[in-house]
Amino acid sequence: xxxxxxxxxxxxxxxxxxxxxxxxxxxxxxxxxxxxxxxxxxxxxxxxxxxxxxxxxxxxxxxxxxxxxxxxxxxxxxxxxxxxxxxxxxxxxxxxxxxxxxxxxxxxxxxxxxxxxxxxxxxxxxxxxxxxxxxxxxxxxxxxxxxxxxxxxxxxxxxxxxxxxxxxxxxxxxxxxxxxxxxxxxxxxxxxxxxxxxxxxxxxxxxxxxxxxxxxxxxxxxxxxxxxx
Amino acid sequence: xxxxxxxxxxxxxxxxxxxxxxxxxxxxxxxxxxxxxxxxxxxxxxxxxxxxxxxxxxxxxxxxxxxxxxxxxxxxxxxxxxxxxxxxxxxxxxxxxxxxxxxxxxxxxxxxxxxxxxxxxxxxxxxxxxxxxxxxxxxxxxxxxxxxxxxxxxxxxxxxxxxxxxxxxxxxxxxxxxxxxxxxxxxxxxxxxxxxxxxxxxxxxxxxxxxxxxxxxxxxxxxxxxxxxxxxxxxxxxxxxxxxxxxxxxxxxxxxxxxxxxxxxxxxxxxxxxxxxxxxxxxxxxxxxxxxxxxxxxxxxxxx
Numbered sequence: 069x070x071x072x073x074x075x076x077x078x079x080x081x082x083x084x085x086x087x088x089x090x091x092x093x094x095x096x097x098x099x100x101x102x103x104x105x106x107x108x109x110x111x112x113x114x115x116x117x118x119x120x121x122x123x124x125x126x127x128x129x130x131x132x133x134x135x136x137x138x139x140x141x142x143x144x145x146x147x148x149x150x151x152x153x154x155x156x157x158x159x160x161x162x163x164x165x166x167x168x169x170x171x172x173x174x175x176x177x178x179x180x181x182x183x184x185x186x187x188x189x190x191x192x193x194x195x196x197x198x199x200x201x202x203x204x205x206x207x208x209x210x211x212x213x214x215x216x217x218x219x220x221x222x223x224x225x226x227x228x229x230x231x232x233x234x235x236x237x238x239x240x241x242x243x244x245x246x247x248x249x250x251x252x253x254x255x256x257x258x259x260x261x262x263x264x265x266x267x268x269x270x271x272x273x274x275x276x277x278x279x280x281x282x283x284x285x286x287x288x289x290x291x292x293x294x295x296x297x
Numbered sequence: 298x299x300x301x302x303x304x305x306x307x308x309x310x311x312x313x314x315x316x317x318x319x320x321x322x323x324x325x326x327x328x329x330x331x332x333x334x335x336x337x338x339x340x341x342x343x344x345x346x347x348x349x350x351x352x353x354x355x356x357x358x359x360x361x362x363x364x365x366x367x368x369x370x371x372x373x374x375x376x377x378x379x380x381x382x383x384x385x386x387x388x389x390x391x392x393x394x395x396x397x398x399x400x401x402x403x404x405x406x407x408x409x410x411x412x413x414x415x416x417x418x419x420x421x422x423x424x425x426x427x428x429x430x431x432x433x434x435x436x437x438x439x440x441x442x443x444x445x446x447x448x449x450x451x452x453x454x455x456x457x458x459x460x461x462x463x464x465x466x467x468x469x470x471x472x473x474x475x476x477x478x479x480x481x482x483x484x485x486x487x488x489x490x491x492x493x494x495x496x497x498x499x500x501x502x503x504x505x506x507x508x509x510x511x512x513x514x515x516x517x518x519x520x521x522x523x524x525x526x527x528x529x530x531x532x533x534x535x536x537x538x539x540x541x542x543x544x545x546x547x548x549x550x551x552x553x554x555x556x557x558x559x560x561x562x563x564x565x566x567x568x569x570x571x572x573x574x575x576x577x578x579x580x581x582x583x584x585x586x587x588x589x590x591x592x593x594x595x596x597x598x599x600x601x
Contacts, residue, residue, distance in 0.1 A: 141519065143516075144513075144519065145516065147515065148516035158507070158510070171511065172515040174299075175515060175517035176515060176518075
């Protein structure tokens with residue numbers, strides 16, 4: 069589903085590469101943690117998959133498309149295949165929960181009747197039924213993240229990228245979010261989650277990719293966060 | 298759904314940057330008023346030319362007795378020479394250019410001269426022999442004066458060929474310079490308008506970066522993301538153009554049709570119908586300018 073072949077990314081000429089000759093393969097339906105200290109290249113990896121950045125060398129292939137040859141007008145079609153969730157939720161403060169989720173469908177031109185049926189479904193799935201008319205500031209952090217996940221998943225993308233989705237949440241709430249991501253993964257969605265949260269990684273026992281200063285230092289099935297922290 | 302969504306986005310954008318929107322509207326309004334005024338001035342010049350050139354004639358003055366001119370060393374033009382000129386005017390070379398030739402004798406010239414300067418003492422001293430006979434030639438196309446002048450000047454018995462159009466040249470020069478100046482001012486103002494549109498769109502894009510960021514993330518097409526911004530600029534500039542059209546219409550109505558036409562009734566003047574001709578052009582200028590400015594701005598400041 070996602071494959072990197074010898075990918076390097078250098079932001080400024082002469083600087084240390086953010087990613088250094090990374091090769092990896094993520095299969096359809098996998099749940100993968102990407103761990104590593106700040107500055108280890110986790111975010112760069114996610115940005116390359118979203119094609120917010122282009123690699124300095126090497127090839128990134130996502131959902132069967134080689135991103136180095138993908139013309140820029142096809143990028144929106146690629147991004148419709150990828151849901152993205154962030155640490156800071158990125159909700160629109162002046163829109164209600166329902167509108168925030170519907171926004172993702174409106175802007176890709178989905179018809180109203182479609183929106184009216186799928187948005188309540190996905191809100192129920194993430195456990196926000198009855199809160200459709202709330203605004204983000206009236207919700208707890210965990211609920212806000214659920215809205216963000218609903219928005220990322222409402223279009224049923226085959227890939228869900230999560231950049232430290234539990235970074236702003238307390239352990240109990242984080243656990244709830246992880247259960248939700250696990251459920252999404254069980255529908256066949258490939259989930260890639262960058263995280264610092266060792267407890268979660270150790271509990272979930274999923275595949276772990278560890279990056280350190282831009283290099284892939286560990287790729288472990290049913291892995292743990294790791295000793296060096 | 299899409300259209301409704303884009304329209305609501307535009308509405309939000311215009312209201313959020315109300316002061317900038319108003320600035321864009323005013324600046325395009327003023328600059329396009331200048332452009333329109335220049336256009337109307339040119340239409341006025343065209344109308345005057347059509348009207349006046351239709352009335353003017355080419356005068357071919359024949360040699361009078363005792364002319365100091367070298368052309369007329371042989372004395373007054375003889376009847377044979379006059380017949381030769383008539384023949385020339387009928388020739389296939391000149392006949393198609395000419396609408397109506399008319400021969401004015403010395404006596405006729407003297408009579409109209411006396412009529413014109415009736416009561417003036419010095420006019421009494423002029424005699425018939427001081428006057429000169431002339432051909433008055435009305436041309437089909439007044440612009441083709443040169444052809445007639447070329448054929449007739451230097452013929453025996455012809456003293457000089459004069460084009461009455463020369464009288465208007467200085468007036469038209471002034472009017473043309475005025476339009477050039479107006480266009481210059483308009484161009485400057487249009488530059489200001491374009492820069493303002495650029496800044497407005499940048500501000501608008503900045504204030505909605507959260508929305509556009511999410512739109513990019515969920516895979517909205519570039520056109521869909523950028524269209525509201527482009528239309529915002531175009532709508533503001535378009536309102537400016539409509540105001541300019543309205544301003545010119547009122548200006549022409551009150552200044553020209555209702556007032557000047559009462560004072561100066563011997564020339565054709567621009568009317569409201571001419572404004573209706575120019576207004577769509579102004580609108581097109583405004584919209585094209587805004588679209589170009591926004592496309593350039595968005596390409597530079599909005600990452601895809």
